[in-house]
Amino acid sequence: MAKSIQxxxxxxxxxxxxxxxxVLQALGLTRLNKTVNLHATPAVAGAVKKVIHMxxxxxx
Incomplete structure (x- = not known):
């Protein structure tokens, strides 16, 4: 089972x-308080790391 992150x-x-x-748009985060479920791949982890403060x- 593949891990995922919210x-x-x-x-x-x-x-x-x-x-x-x-980066936020690529992750699918277009509005405040929007939540997306993504597969925990190295590419997604790197994108999240760039905007971890948000x-x-x-x-x-």
Whole structure:
């Protein structure tokens, strides 16, 4: 069974660098308090690491 993570956007991307906003969009986080379930792959882990100060992460 593949591991997955739940990522929730808790800080606004307004005023953040364009790279951070693009990473959030790629993760599917378009609104505050939106939650997405993603497979825990190295690519997803790296993307989450770039915006860890703006999201909450739970392992499922």
């Amino acid at each position: 990522v929730k956007l808790v800080r606004s991307p307004i005023g953040r660098p364009e790279k951070h906003r693009k 999201v909450e992460v739970k392992e499922l």
